[in-house]
Amino acid sequence: MLKRFLPAAEWLPNYKRDDLSGDLQAGFIVAIMLIPQGMAYAMLAGLPPVVGLYASTIPLIIYALLGTSRQLSVGPVAMVSLLVLAGVSTIAEPGTDEYISLVLLLMLMIGIIQLVMGLCKLGFIVNFISHAVISGFTSAAAIIIGVSQFDHLFGFEFAGSDNVFLRLVETVQRIGDIHLISFFIGAVSILLIILLKKQSPKIPAPLIVVVVMILFVNSLNLHHTGVDIVGNVPAGLPSFSVPELSFELIGTLLPLAVTIALIGFMESIAMAKMIAAKEKYKITPNKELIALGTANIGGSFFSAYPVTGGFSRSAVNYQSGAKTPLASLISAVIIILTLLFFTEWFYFLPNAVLAAIILVAVYNLIDFKEMKHLFSISRIDGAVWLTTFSGTLILGIEEGILLGVAASLLILIVKSSFPYLAELGFSKDSANYKDIRVDPQAEKYPGTVIIRIDASLYFANAPYLEEKFAGMRAELSNVKRVILDFRGVNYIDATALQSLEEIIADYEAADVAVAIANMKETVRKKLNHASWEQKRRQAYDFASIEQALTALETNQ
């Protein structure tokens, strides 16, 4: 019973000593990655860097106990940080106490939404965000995040709009304002991280760069020349506090909370599934929602900010040998030790280094290759990618993903409202009935038309169907028999049922016999509910086209 609700009750008592070395190593490496990343992402979210460390303690511990993924590394991530900044900065000034308390309320709301979704088994909702939407959105968000770091990288402060295009323009215009030493530090950091990563992905490149640059700034006293540094990072663990509740603020933050709850879960579940598939164990999406939700709720009482499972950090955790969630517990302990004893070491850390870490991390998320790939398979999927991508860049990140989801679902519905009707003939080559537009050799039967309907029938395509069949009846004057091949009709609703009755009545009034072949059981049930068995005198329901043909021909 306990095991059903607490996955840790499964792995913790059965912990194998063999797994310990991998977990220890991975836990240590992830912590070393998490310290600079957490601070960088907190800065990206408009929060003091130490909040990123707070977010790497309680939530990690909660997820380790409740999560079904063994290698997922939960904590601050770039995308969620950007969403927090974009949403909350419209209500309060980033960095202020008001801003921080709004972020805590937001985190609590995200947690509750995820928890409730998990308990109600609504995890499938993220499936409505298609791969094309995710990829287009991620690429655009990566560009927005990257550009948002240009001020730290170049050592000036953006004064104008936070629109990504205007920021690019501003960067070019203010080329004279660039603080050269800051830019030097940022550029060298980027180069160093890339080169070190090329050597081996296990090298903690960001931490090495952080250490080198702290020593560099400290030894030359560069902060006196105008290099922005992190400054005082308060020592000690986050204290317990209850997020301030207000109905008005909850109303204002709700759309943002829903967006982050879904996008955060989506990023997390994608990574968790990928690793689980390789390691052959099972992820339960609804339990993942419960785990992430509880992690966010817990964090909101300890000065954290919204967390989720991160892509790159989980990959490092996995590659470094993590076998169980113990690795994450070890990471959390190391972060706690850092908060207790080592925060002053980060005093001289330049903001440009944090910007460099973010830039390298998000660069890999820009994926134009995926767009090309999608276009090659289907122009519609490619168009959805492009719509989401440009919508996100131009309209904003929340609007962009909404536009993408709406567009991809709308395309589906519009497509299904113009179903393909295939006229079939008998193909001797394949000994089967084939679309005569595809196989012109397929033979038609005199006086008979066989139509395969390639869609489920429902209210949105019923009028189109009526129109098509009315047009066909006018054209085919010498046809005496129509067979509807229902193999592709996976369901039918009340409106379409009525249309079908009218279509058949119309044909029969013109002395054309109509039969249905290959009807599925679910469709037959609906017909019976509408009393077709009683209403129709002649047999109309045949197991195959051949049987329908024989029956119609002998009847006449």
Added chain:
Amino acid sequence: MLKRFLPAAEWLPNYKRDDLSGDLQAGFIVAIMLIPQGMAYAMLAGLPPVVGLYASTIPLIIYALLGTSRQLSVGPVAMVSLLVLAGVSTIAEPGTDEYISLVLLLMLMIGIIQLVMGLCKLGFIVNFISHAVISGFTSAAAIIIGVSQFDHLFGFEFAGSDNVFLRLVETVQRIGDIHLISFFIGAVSILLIILLKKQSPKIPAPLIVVVVMILFVNSLNLHHTGVDIVGNVPAGLPSFSVPELSFELIGTLLPLAVTIALIGFMESIAMAKMIAAKEKYKITPNKELIALGTANIGGSFFSAYPVTGGFSRSAVNYQSGAKTPLASLISAVIIILTLLFFTEWFYFLPNAVLAAIILVAVYNLIDFKEMKHLFSISRIDGAVWLTTFSGTLILGIEEGILLGVAASLLILIVKSSFPYLAELGFSKDSANYKDIRVDPQAEKYPGTVIIRIDASLYFANAPYLEEKFAGMRAELSNVKRVILDFRGVNYIDATALQSLEEIIADYEAADVAVAIANMKETVRKKLNHASWEQKRRQAYDFASIEQALTALETNQ
């Protein structure tokens, strides 16, 4: 060429003398119905009664020239009037000059939206409003309209909220405020209309009641006792004026304009199609949009208010013998004559009579039988009816229909994301493959599983499919061959394609051969775009289950 754009160029030159008597009679009867109805609906819309007459002139003439329906009676209707009141009364006080000028701007916008939709051939959009949504919405709107007339019927003025429930409560609370003579007039009017209608639907019951009650009030000077009367109705034709344009107001009115444009078109096209089907001629939905749009644009320059094709009036027009749009032209001429010479006759018309006309008209729109019918065919359709109905009553009319449309589309998408997978066996009775859950006699083949996938495959159901197939692989350890019956797969998108590749790779890694039978050409195309032909070494694509069975068995 002219005939393509101007349907009147088709019927007018070929007008048959035989049609004239029917058109004359119908035109006269509809006009006699339109005079009290137009005034009543204008009052419902929060406008002076004469506006209802103005709306029965220019728009009727324009529709008669451009419309493809020969019997549709365009003009003021209850549903659109209610929508106008509900929307515009939140911006301006009903009856004021500001209110009237807002309604004219709204009418112009509705016209332009319908015209543009027609020109862009977007008429199919109304198909997304399912029958269940229309019926649930209409029933709720009828109740709202009915209750909104209680003040005129009972002779007091609503003081509280315009929520339908609160109005019912208020009516009960203010039972002492009821003006008995007004209520007497209203109640007798309702009874008279119902009784006269029962005699024959061709009797112009509303007009008779109007005449009787005008004489009654006038002769006894009842307006001095507190019976509200229509009062001065200005004589003369509506004058030409250009609606006042303002970007801000256009922005505010846009959602309302879109709603009315769609709902108005929907009501109109439903009626036009019903009559056209009986009379065996063709309605072109996009031309209907152009005709209604132009009628609304034209009306907005002549002090009218939004119009569409009305249900009950069109039925009367048809039953009274209308053969061509000439009937509507005749109605318009009679209304124009009324405006010129007879407006003062309506001075003593009691508001309670107009309320009675509205109440009888909308009572027939409440359709609980349809709800029962829908529930009997499909619980989901019934639930959509109930959702739209209660949403409209509780949340409001625009919100209600939006909720209904969203719910019906969402249900479709959610349903399609959990596709039914049928395991098939060979049924000797029907000489065909059947779902073994439906036909337990159907025989399975040893070592082989045949799965029919009853859905098109796309991003929202791909994860479910992966999960199902992964679960199945774990269960079926002694299975060596899996045949996927793709007859129900009408299309596949890039995400599902990738899932399918992964599912097959997974099975093949476990030494299970996978083949696809009955693949449709559109699906095969996508597979080829993804280079399946090159990627996969073994044959996987078979025209039928038998062929797949033979091939897999000989391969092994």
